[in-house]
Amino acid sequence: MVSTDFSYRLWRHDGTPGELIPLLQSAQEHFGYIPRRAIRYISEVTKTPESKIYGVITFYSQFRLQPMGKNVIRLCTGTACHVANSGMLLDTLQDELGVEVGGTTEDGVFTLFSVACIGCCSLAPVMMVNDDTQGKLTPAATRKIVRKIRRQTLASERQAQATSDAETAPAAD
């Protein structure tokens, strides 16, 4: 079931269904990606076949069919970074994470993007992990950073789960 908040935004003020692209943008803004249930719903209200909606989603790079990972890696492939071997780092990241550019790891810890110059050319090759800039990278350093962040992310998830379990556990008599 699609949330009422999102459903409400699917309709224009005059009560007619909105256009497909704004509806998809609205879904992505609401969910962070476009889930299958939203596609079904949009198909129903706009009388557009789901296959056509998938076609639109895959045509525009702004749309995502998967949720974003908890950490977003943006590897710079601008000129200075390219010259400093960012291509090798991209291969390293894809191998380490098991995803292509634009993909999210199975455990939801990372999403990988490649981007143009991020303005730190003197540190090339560079990647950003969330808001943190990492420069002068080598493949080994890149793997080390990614593994450390994965360990930290999974540890804090386990901690959050344990806290939530403790809060919801029935009190002992």
Ligand code: FES
């Ligand atoms: S080209 Fe990579 S930071 Fe400028």
